[in-house]
Amino acid sequence: MDEQTLLSILKREVVRTTGCTDPGSVAFAVARATQELDATPESVRVTVSPNIYKNAICVGVPGTGKRGLPIAAALGAILPEKNTEGLALLATLSEAQLNEAQALLDAGVVEITYAETPNVLHICAEVRAGDQSVAVTITGDYTNIVEIKHNDQVTFSKPFEKSEDAQNSLRGAKLEDLYDLVTAMPPDALNFLVEAAAINKQTAETALQDPAMKIGPALQARSSEHLVMPFSAIYRSQVLTAAAAEARMYGLPLPVMAIAGSGNQGISNFLGVLGVAETLGSSKDALAHALGFSSIVTIFVQSFAARMTAFCGGTLAAGTGVAGGTVYLLGGSFEDAVHAMQSVIGTLGCVFCDGAKESCAHHINIAAATAIQSAYLALQGVYIPSGSGLVGATIEKTFANLGRMNREGMAETDRVLLALIKEGQAQKPA
Numbered sequence: 001m002d003e004q005t006l007l008s009i010l011k012r013e014v015v016r017t018t019g020c021t022d023p024g025s026v027a028f029a030v031a032r033a034t035q036e037l038d039a040t041p042e043s044v045r046v047t048v049s050p051n052i053y054k055n056a057i058c059v060g061v062p063g064t065g066k067r068g069l070p071i072a073a074a075l076g077a078i079l080p081e082k083n084t085e086g087l088a089l090l091a092t093l094s095e096a097q098l099n100e101a102q103a104l105l106d107a108g109v110v111e112i113t114y115a116e117t118p119n120v121l122h123i124c125a126e127v128r129a130g131d132q133s134v135a136v137t138i139t140g141d142y143t144n145i146v147e148i149k150h151n152d153q154v155t156f157s158k159p160f161e162k163s164e165d166a167q168n169s170l171r172g173a174k175l176e177d178l179y180d181l182v183t184a185m186p187p188d189a190l191n192f193l194v195e196a197a198a199i200n201k202q203t204a205e206t207a208l209q210d211p212a213m214k215i216g217p218a219l220q221a222r223s224s225e226h227l228v229m230p231f232s233a234i235y236r237s238q239v240l241t242a243a244a245a246e247a248r249m250y251g252l253p254l255p256v257m258a259i260a261g262s263g264n265q266g267i268s269n270f271l272g273v274l275g276v277a278e279t280l281g282s283s284k285d286a287l288a289h290a291l292g293f294s295s296i297v298t299i300f301v302q303s304f305a306a307r308m309t310a311f312c313g314g315t316l317a318a319g320t321g322v323a324g325g326t327v328y329l330l331g332g333s334f335e336d337a338v339h340a341m342q343s344v345i346g347t348l349g350c351v352f353c354d355g356a357k358e359s360c361a362h363h364i365n366i367a368a369a370t371a372i373q374s375a376y377l378a379l380q381g382v383y384i385p386s387g388s389g390l391v392g393a394t395i396e397k398t399f400a401n402l403g404r405m406n407r408e409g410m411a412e413t414d415r416v417l418l419a420l421i422k423e424g425q426a427q428k429p430a
Contacts, residue, residue: 001173006181006296007189009169013299014196014266017258018091019062019251020356022055023072025142027089029125030076033136036148041077041127044104045111049122050418051308053114057421059356060251063093064101067251069112074101077110077127086143091253119160121261121308141307142261170296170303175395178300179324179334182292187285190292194284196257197270197291203254204240204271207247215361216243229279230376237275237322237372238365241267245314245361260299261307264314264360269298272322272368273329282329294318294325297341304403310410312351312363316402319367320344326375336375338395339383343374345398346384346391352410354417 017024026046034041046069048056056069064071072090078100079089104110119139126135137147139160148156170178182190207213208220220239227235244267248256258266273294277287298321302313309317323340327333332340347370351363377383384391390405392398 027076204244242365268318294321297321322371340378
């Protein structure tokens with residue numbers, strides 16, 4: 001691993017999104033299929049993996065006032081010209097477009113189903129008009145199109161493995177080597193991470209002024225005048241992360257810089273570290289290096305699991321990164337950062353994902369608090385020692401343990417959660 005390769009990974013893994021990633025990905029798939037069809041669809045059928053269904057069934061879709069995948073699929077069918085926008089596809093919607101999408105829903109031509117699929121992140125969007133059909137399949141990553149079919153004939157195909165190049169390139173790495181590389185980079189090379197944090201901060205600040213938002217303003221209403229470190233840093237990071245996450249989950253049409261396939265991970269990673277830097281009065285250069293380290297940790301943790309996890313990525317992957325970035329800002333050593341990160345995973349390793357919705361704001365603001373506290377405690381020699389439960393002998397082993405828990409240990413948890421979510425949807429008032 002060299003500096004340029006690491007920088008390339010960081011740049012590929014940080015992307016601009018609007019709204020929750022899962023509905024955005026469905027809209028993207030349908031939009032691409034509609035573009036290939038070159039006609040207004042008369043029917044839209046989307047089949048997703050259970051994890052996509054779980055994540056998207058309750059989440060707000062930007063600018064629509066609606067939740068879930070049907071409206072996202074309908075919007076994709078009328079926005080083919082915007083498919084190059086990727087996960088920012090739903091950034092701006094007109095009233096006419098919303099009405100057109102609603103008309104498709106009212107006509108009953110949009111169908112959403114889920115089924116066991118080859119990958120936990122899997123979407124197949126099929127659109128039809130007359131005797132013509134197009135199916136677009138996404139696997140492994142949210143905009144990773146692996147197959148396109150016209151009338152059941154494959155016209156585009158690529159190996160699935162290409163979707164995970166960035167993740168695969170990290171799996172055999174040593175975190176200390178990555179730390180040394182990223183903290184030795186010229187700060188200017190990492191300015192794009194500082195800019196990503198600024199975008200997410202603007203979304204948080206906009207949300208704090210929105211009367212429909214609850215948790216961010218409630219946290220901000222607490223007096224911080226007499227707080228001392230680390231509590232002042234915890235307070236600031238909690239306000240920012242909670243406000244931005246609630247806005248995203250509610251469906252406010254605001255931009256969020258995502259990392260490792262998740263907007264909430266991006267909110268947690270960038271705003272958790274930024275809140276500490278602002279409180280400490282850290283320089284822009286220090287912030288750039290701290291974000292570089294926290295970001296590569298977030299991506300590294302995810303590389304042991306998958307793009308879509310049974311555990312809460314905003315809590316565990318990004319929360320672990322925030323702990324490492326905070327130690328860096330405090331002037332601690334790599335060993336101190338390892339101790340802080342081990343403590344986050346040892347403390348929060350049981351936090352599972354029960355779908356995208358406003359409760360994510362509660363998850364990640366608690367993760368920010370735990371991460372920052374763990375950093376301060378590590379500098380005092382207080383941490384969860386190696387070989388304790390989920391915490392392995394090395395930080396890489398801990399990440400691997402978390403990945404194994406995700407793949408093997410939480411498979412049944414995911415199935416039960418999906419059943420509970422279906423029950424809850426069935427019991428909701430019409």
